[in-house]
Amino acid sequence: MPSATSSPAVHRFDAGTIAPLRTRATSNERARALGAFRSVRAETERRAAPLGAEDQMVQSMPDASPTKWHRAHTTWFFEQFLLVPHLPGYRVFDDEFAYLFNSYYVAAGPRHARPQRGLVTRPDAARVGEYRVYVDAAVERLISTADDAQLGKVLRILEIGGHHEQQHQELLLTDVLHAFAQNPTAPAYDVDWRPPNCRQTPHGFAEVPDGIQAIGFSGEGYSFDNEGPAHRVFLEPARIARALVTNAQWLDFIADGGYATPSLWLSDGWAALAAEGWSAPGYWRKRNGAWWSLTLAGLKPVELSAPVTHVSYYEADAFARWAGKDLPSEAEWEVAAFANLLDGAFGVVWQWTRSAYAPYPGYRPAPGALGEYNGKFMVNQMVLRGSSHATPEGHSRPSYRNFFYPSARWQFSGVRLADHPG
Numbered sequence: 001m002p003s004a005t006s007s008p009a010v011h012r013f014d015a016g017t018i019a020p021l022r023t024r025a026t027s028n029e030r031a032r033a034l035g036a037f038r039s040v041r042a043e044t045e046r047r048a049a050p051l052g053a054e055d056q057m058v059q060s061m062p063d064a065s066p067t068k069w070h071r072a073h074t075t076w077f078f079e080q081f082l083l084v085p086h087l088p089g090y091r092v093f094d095d096e097f098a099y100l101f102n103s104y105y106v107a108a109g110p111r112h113a114r115p116q117r118g119l120v121t122r123p124d125a126a127r128v129g130e131y132r133v134y135v136d137a138a139v140e141r142l143i144s145t146a147d148d149a150q151l152g153k154v155l156r157i158l159e160i161g162g163h164h165e166q167q168h169q170e171l172l173l174t175d176v177l178h179a180f181a182q183n184p185t186a187p188a189y190d191v192d193w194r195p196p197n198c199r200q201t202p203h204g205f206a207e208v209p210d211g212i213q214a215i216g217f218s219g220e221g222y223s224f225d226n227e228g229p230a231h232r233v234f235l236e237p238a239r240i241a242r243a244l245v246t247n248a249q250w251l252d253f254i255a256d257g258g259y260a261t262p263s264l265w266l267s268d269g270w271a272a273l274a275a276e277g278w279s280a281p282g283y284w285r286k287r288n289g290a291w292w293s294l295t296l297a298g299l300k301p302v303e304l305s306a307p308v309t310h311v312s313y314y315e316a317d318a319f320a321r322w323a324g325k326d327l328p329s330e331a332e333w334e335v336a337a338f339a340n341l342l343d344g345a346f347g348v349v350w351q352w353t354r355s356a357y358a359p360y361p362g363y364r365p366a367p368g369a370l371g372e373y374n375g376k377f378m379v380n381q382m383v384l385r386g387s388s389h390a391t392p393e394g395h396s397r398p399s400y401r402n403f404f405y406p407s408a409r410w411q412f413s414g415v416r417l418a419d420h421p422g
């Protein structure tokens with residue numbers, strides 16, 4: 001846990017060249033790894049289950065991917081980075097799949113253009129299902145047969161693959177919601193889906209511990225490489241909102257001309273507003289004078305007390321300026337989360353910060369293809385903290401750094417304000 005006095009422990013993720021972490025693995029470790037692997041793979045299929053073959057095919061914009069592609073790509077990840085190098089005699093399921101389902105790993109070979117993923121009708125969803133079963137069986141074989149010297153590395157890559165698949169589980173839902181939003185009939189992904197219960201205590205701001213603080217991942221458990229090394233930062237005095245910005249507050253912003261007042265907006269934000277025609281959060285629609293929102297449960301009235309969702313960084317920034325406040329920096333957010341100052345920090349909406357996505361001091365991507373996981377994206381994007389109601393169980397932590405382009409708003413992204421005395 002970060003504190004003002006502890007020196008930051010160095011935690012470095014080293015996926016490509018990790019020496020075996022354990023020289024002697026127990027059968028318990030194998031059983032635990034097997035259980036975790038089965039659980040994450042089943043969760044992907046559970047999320048895909050309400051979607052028919054046609055649903056799984058569609059790509060509604062270049063940033064979104066078809067469900068079928070998510071199911072296949074997460075499988076290719078295990079095949080490419082775990083089975084091919086570590087399971088003796090493994091034969092890939094289909095020689096064409098590496099080209100179709102590699103996302104952005106240049107070192108892993110050529111790949112299909114991202115904006116054209118929705119044009120790949122073959123393999124069909126059933127064939128992708130067979131691919132998953134084939135790879136699952138091979139991974140289970142590897143877990144049970146890897147010798148003790150190999151097992152540490154195998155388990156580490158297995159763990160990365162599991163966390164990678166969890167990231168795609170959230171994208172699967174955000175991407176299908178975007179696809180359904182293009183459909184005039186406003187389909188429901190799951191009619192029983194409900195927004196999270198978010199306890200919104202009376203509005204107010206809490207003092208963020210200031211001075212020298214430590215942020216970044218340290219200690220036990222999993223983290224992505226971009227969460228480290230843990231390091232010290234200096235925080236000026238700041239206050240952070242205990243609660244998330246609500247739809248009611250956003251309606252005030254709209255009513256006060258928030259989307260029609262250029263002085264509230266960054267130049268790039270105003271250009272994005274004009275180009276996209278923004279006048280409300282993503283998926284909001286006005287019917288008979290009332291606002292409705294397309295959710296995973298279909299079209300629902302906008303709930304006033306619920307946290308605003310599907311706003312871009314540009315909108316978050318404009319709202320903060322309108323409110324006479326700021327967005328928190330990611331360091332302020334993390335220190336405040338550790339100090340237990342934030343309601344709805346996790347499991348509701350991701351929260352935009354004012355921090356550009358950049359490497360922490362001392363960060364070095366691992367050598368090899370897996371080193372491309374995070375490091376090469378560290379420019380032109382903004383950090384979001386927390387997690388959303390679509391984030392899988394066990395995939396949230398205070399040091400987690402999500403990142404998106406400032407115009408992106410198809411994620412479950414919301415706003416928490418901060419205040420910096422001028």
Ligand SMILES: [Fe+2]
Pocket residue numbers: 073103164168
């Ligand atoms: Fe991926």
